[in-house]
Amino acid sequence: MKRAILFFFAMVVSIGLFGGNGQLWAQTQPWQQIPIPKLPEFHPPQPKRIELPNGMVVFLQEDHELPTIDGTARIRGGERSVAANKTGLIDIYREVWRTGGTKSQTGDQLDDYLEQRAAKVETGGGMDSTTLSWSCLKEDFDDVFRVFVDVLRNPEFRPEKIGIAQKGVYDSISRRNDDPSQLAGREAAKLVYGAKNPYARVVEYRTVAAITRQDLVEWHGKYVHPNNIILGVVGDFDSARMEARLREAFAAWPKGSAVSDPEIKPEPAKPGFYQVDKTDVNQSNIQMVALGITRKNPDYYAVSVFNEAFGGGFSSRLFGDIRTTKGLAYGVGGGVGASWDHPGMLRLMVSTKSKTTIESIQALDEEIADLPKRPINDEEIKRAKDSILNSFVFQFDSPAKVLQEKMAYEFHGYPLDFLENFQKGIEKVTKEDVARVAAKYIHREQMAVLVVGNTAEFDKPLSSLGAVNKLDITIPAAAPGLMLEQGEHP
Amino acid sequence: MKFRLTSLQTLVVCFVLCSIALGQDLASFEKRTTVKKLANGLTIIICERPEAPVFSFFTHVDVGSVQDPMGKTGLAHMFEHMAFKGTDTIGTRDYAGEKVALAKVEEVYAAYLAERDKPVDRDEQKLKQLEQNWKDAIAAADKFSAPYNNEFGKIVEGEGGENMNAFTSLDETAYFYSFPINRLELWAYLESERFLHPVLRQFYKERNVVIEERRMRVDSDPQGRLFEQFTEEAFAAHPYHRPTIGWISDLNSFSATDAQAFFDKYYVPSNMVVTVVGDLKASEAMPIIDRYFSRIPARPKPDTATTGEPPQNSERTVVLHEQSQPLYIEGYHRPDYRDADDQVYDAITDLMSNGRTSRLYRALVRDKQIASDAEGFSGYPGNKYPQLFAFYASPIPGHKPQEMAGAIHAEIERLKKEDISDEELKMIKTRAKATLIRSLGSNEGLAFALGLYQARYDDWRELFRSVDRIEKVTKADIRRVANRTFTPDNRTVGIIEFAPPPPGTGAAAQGGGQ
DSSP, X not given: OOHHHHHHHTEEESSOSOOOOOOOOOTTOGGGGSXXXXXXXXXXXXXXXXXXXXXXXXXXXXXXXSSEEEEEEEEEOOGGGSOGGGTTHHHHHHHHHHHXXXXXXXXXXXXXXXXXXXXXXEEEEOSSEEEEEEXXXXXXXXXXXXXXXXXXXOBOOOHHHHHHHHHHHHHHHHTTTTSHHHXXXXXXXXXXXXXXXXXXXXXXXXXXXXXXXXXXXXXXXXXXXXXXXXXXXXXXXXXXXXXXXXXXXXXXXXXXXXOOOOOOOOOOOOSEEEEEEXXXXXXXXXXXXXXXXXXXXXXXXXXXXXXXXXXXXXXXXXXXXXXXXXXXXXXXXXEEEEESSSEEEEEEEXXXXXXXXXXXXXXXXXXXXXXXXXXXXXXXXXXXXXXXXXTGXXXXXXXXXXXXXXXXXXXHTXXXXXXXXXHHHHHHOOHHHHXXXXXXXXXXXXXXXXEEEXXXXXXXXXXXXXXXXXXXXXXXXXXXTSOOOTTOOO | OHHHHHHHHHHHHIIIIITSOOGGGHHHHHHHEEEEEOTTSOEEEEEEOTTSXXXXXXXXXXXXXXXXXXXXXXXXXXXXXXXXXXXXXXXOSOHHHHHHHHHHHHHHHHHHHHHHTOSSOOOHHHHHHHHHHHHHHHHHHHHHHGGGTTHHHHHHHHTTOEEEEEEEESSOEEEEEEEEGGGHXXXXXXXXXXXXXXXXXXXHHHHHHHHHHHIIIIITOHHHHHHHHHHHHHOSSSGGGSOTTOOHXXXXXXXXXXXXXXXXXXXXXXXXXXXXXXXOOHHHHHHHHHHHHXXXXXXXXXXXXXXXXXXXXXXXXXXXXXXXXXXXXXXEEEOOTTSXXXXXXXXXXXXXXXXXXXXXXXXXXXXXXXXXXXXXXXXXXXXXXXXXXXEEEEEOTTOOHHHXXXXXXXXXXXXXXXXXXXHHHHHHHHHHHHHHHHHTSOHHHXXXXXXXXXXXXXXXXXXXXHHHHHHTOOHHHHHHHHHHHOOGGGEEEEEEEEOOOOTTOSOOOOSOOO
């Protein structure tokens, strides 16, 4: 729980979490008479790309607005490369890499040193990579960069910090069924990729308990090599001097062996209905899911326009029909998800009171069934494309955003002009393209329908729609000796 | 969930951190910040930040759910939803006809309510008919607007609007998004029109949407249930005890007529600060913005007097028995944001909560290893009025909420009895400056901060000046304020205790569903 969550309570926003079918106005609406001048030419600063002799790729992006310098190293390899019996390794690694300190300094000493300078050196990690980043005032750059390099090269993974990290993960395991939307997201991913698939598998007490210091040391040794790192730096510096500084810092670091990403095959669950009974809620979380696409798919542009028009925001059909017209939901939306290097999730979701659960599933069904009969029309296409294209400038309205984009393309082996091509791709999308991708990807009979809710309160039993698979969300007990209290794992 | 996280984090950052600031940047902001109070009382701030051809705005309205009328909690938030429903020209096919139809909806709804809420002799048959009349009237009114559902939002999105959203808190209501700079005049039209000619169409369907929002945030979320009960317990008299989202019986009762009256009373120009930050020049932009927003007629500033919270003289506790993991929260009353010690509270927040050097992290997470997370901070559930300094901790498996209380109180005692170290005090001050610097690097963040400070202090410069105040905080101040604030009789405690779900039942739902 973060401080922010407490503020949630005191604060309520207008637009729901996820996420039209009007008609064109006559050209006489007052707002349409307001002139819109041409947007001034804008060429955002591009980062300088350097490849060091040891294979490290560096991007330098000057930004002199504030007296700060920030950097992030992204390192190939993440949770999807972890053995199943150690699931959660990256959760532990990404914390202890930093809190465990370096050979010469404990993590606590680093905390004190950095916080006196209001600086950060922090580690992170996810499915495909881990990160080490710093942020500091420019006057502290030398002090902070030294710590950054020390953590990068000489982490110690002190055992007492491994224990703390494990306890933190045990805590999140114990709480994972408390929030219904989080629960629904987790179970939906299992239905799309398979419960044992790295993109969906769940951390358990026993897999975390099995993680040792040796695992962390081995992971670091295997993955943290210069030729496996992309480093991006943004802030108030001179690129030539920064380049010299980085070359000097990393000159003596030899190349390591290359690592490869694992082959991962999704094993989607059979289409049909899946139910989790949760007796302490009065709202159902409904998700219809299937495999999505990658961004490399040539359909990506048409899919992006479809998503925007069908379930993407205020203007979308799902928002207009299910929220505005029917008043069934606060949160409704979805689309065909696109990930960088593996199929994303196709997901349509709605959350509604228990008593309109079946009604809302049928409302989504109707929207899907309607697509061939009432394809996304010219006005919807125009609005979706306008929305993407007119807001395009926000993709690169700060040097840091441009840097992040380029680093992502580099990491995933996409062309560095992917963003420019995206704009052209969207411009070319036609109504026929959108109808084609809708027909290609949106098949209700191929989706798994997950309902997390208070089944006794439903308007009708879910079984009135078809056979229901009940999902068991019981949290497997901890191994003996872990001192977890009985009865706290529903 | 992204929408709300973003706006929320901005707000938290601002409340907690923006009041500690950096003096030397004020000069540069003086040069590029222009304030104009229009004849109707509305304040415009323009801050020039020519980094990219875009701008962000933040419309701050000095009314929150504290101003919800009795029996109509949730109304401020409900109006905020209605501010996306368009105007007399946006979102309708024929406003003259729609106006009549909407008036009819109100008339039959009033008749329905009168029958529904009869204490005795309610005629069920008649009630059914009245409900049907109400639904029929809604259907008739919808015919004017249905083809243009969400037209206001569609225009903004189609023109390239980014992160369009709004929030309501106990203290205020705010509206915001970003546009490419060539849409400045279009924005000035749309945003002024929104408050000049709002039409509260599709009110009762949107009310259902809001009730779903309540189910999501409160009824179906154990933490939401805890915070609602805790806050209600902590404030006996002041409206801070209300949930912004509203109590379910009020949500099922208030009308579009109520929302219109609320708007008429509180959405007056002198209650509004509109801040625009981005690639614009005040000399060119101010006349345009002035022209559009000056159309809003001046109205008298509303009376916003509230019942003051009397001193608390007994410890209060709420315990929720939930089938979810335990949680601990406690709060102590403190004065409002204008208090001379406001920055002392900021310093205590930083010391107790900011990162792995913080006292609560080190005591509860690192050393005792009984919690996964623990923090203490000012500004709950708002900061405009006397509020709480709150602490919370999430016990890790095997540990009880009562242990959290003991460990938090031990840290509080340390604060009362021992001076903090020189290093700690220096760290607090250094971090305050660095945090302010980092908050100045985005249009959205700046629009929010400048607008909020202008609204709170009638001078955006306070954002920077308050750094002097945190610079002046001493060790003795921290002990003095801790001793004054953190006393048992001034404490309210909220706890979630784990209780297994009742066996064989599926009817343990909590909260106020229909």
